[in-house]
Amino acid sequence: MPDSQPNLLRPNDKLEHALISAWLDSADVGLCVLDSASKVVMLNPAACGILGVDGLHMLNQPLTSLASAARFSLGITQWLDAPCDEGSRHASITRGNIEIDLLLKASVLTAGMVQALDIPNHAAFKVIAITDVTELLEAQRQVNSESFRRQWQALNAGVVISDARLPDMPIVYVNPMFETMSGYSSAEVLGRNCRFLQGVEPDQPGLSAIRTAIASRTNGYAKLRNYRKDGSLFVNELFISPVKDAQGEITHFVGIQHLETSPAA
Ligand SMILES: Cc1cc2nc3c(=O)[nH]c(=O)nc-3n(C[C@H](O)[C@H](O)[C@H](O)COP(=O)(O)O)c2cc1C
Structure with a gap:
């Protein structure tokens, strides 16, 4: 976590934190956490794989600064940057030469929602679940194609x-x-x-x-x-x-x- 971030972990909640970390590391779904300024505070390994980035390089950067996110529409960029906007969106990125379709599902964490985290009253964290739906959309396109x-x-x-x-x-x-x-x-x-x-x-x-x-x-x-x-x-x-x-x-x-x-x- 970069220096500018507050230390949110409560010392007596280390077990819960360890369990959450283990789950984040092994999850198939990509998870990204943005702070109130829409900067990345966490990317799990699955998210790094889907987005084609090194998680450390992304810390404290907006998700929209990803080279692979150059194809994000203005609507997606505004939605990602709005700290309290939840819901789901489809987006596309270019990873290498390949076009990837993503499903992004956002929920917002505020004070008191996670025991192990001391989220300050004014702060909100946006948790984005990222799924690569390229093959699924292609299958749907085929079924629907003339x-x-x-x-x-x-x-x-x-x-x-x-x-x-x-x-x-x-x-x-x-x-x-x-x-x-x-x-x-x-x-x-x-x-x-x-x-x-x-x-x-x-x-x-x-x-x-x-x-x-x-x-x-x-x-x-x-x-x-x-x-x-x-x-x-x-x-x-x-x-x-x-x-x-x-x-x-x-x-x-x-x-x-x-x-x-x-x-x-
Ligand atoms: C894709 C699919 C196609 C089916 N087509 C027929 C059919 O043409 N004629 C038929 O009598 N049952 C057909 N069935 C079977 C019935 O839908 C049902 O599964 C069967 O009657 C056994 O279930 P039941 O005991 O609840 O009636 C089909 C089932 C599936 C999954």
Whole structure:
């Protein structure tokens, strides 16, 4: 900590401080603390890695003085410089020749909020969690891109995407072939769980493989007896697969549906 900074650590709170330090050092998320004058008082190793800087060189400097932050917009610069502004922002930096997308989440610490720190009454510290979301945004761009949609749409099979993070895994996308196979329009099925296609047969044997795959977050396959909107029966050869985001978390399941002519198991 530079000389101009007050010594905020209380002597009898060394354990809490040691635990916080250990956690800051090992955290995957980048953490940066700015003082009331918007100068850096702490950057953890993850933040140094994401921003491509040496933490010591940044001490007592504004975060916006980073060479890699040259791409910060005026809005981001003003938000970083406003000691009491909390919330989240997206920002971009250039690290080497690579463009990095960041998610910045700020919260403000004031007097009395952390036991181990004697934060003076007038002071506020802005804690900024920094996450590299480059791969996540790229994946989202691909899913939303026209060419990606065209590939799903041109596929000669039904495609359903369900959101694995929401209760009961609602459908968030179906392709035109699904609409043709089932007779339901996209608007009629979005937000519902696919089980409605089973109509009067919600206990058919093939479902156990699908339930196991969903519970164990793996691929699954089954032949299912499904019903179109007009009530006619069709045999649906269903493959499901989990989809992970850049952090390895399963966010969606994709289902591919083929019309089968032989009877369902
Ligand atoms: C991506 C995805 C697509 C699915 N597509 C179908 C489908 O086309 N027909 C069907 O009967 N069930 C389908 N299911 C299975 C049901 O949504 C549900 O998981 C299954 O009925 C077992 O759950 P339950 O016991 O709660 O009903 C699909 C599941 C997922 C995750």
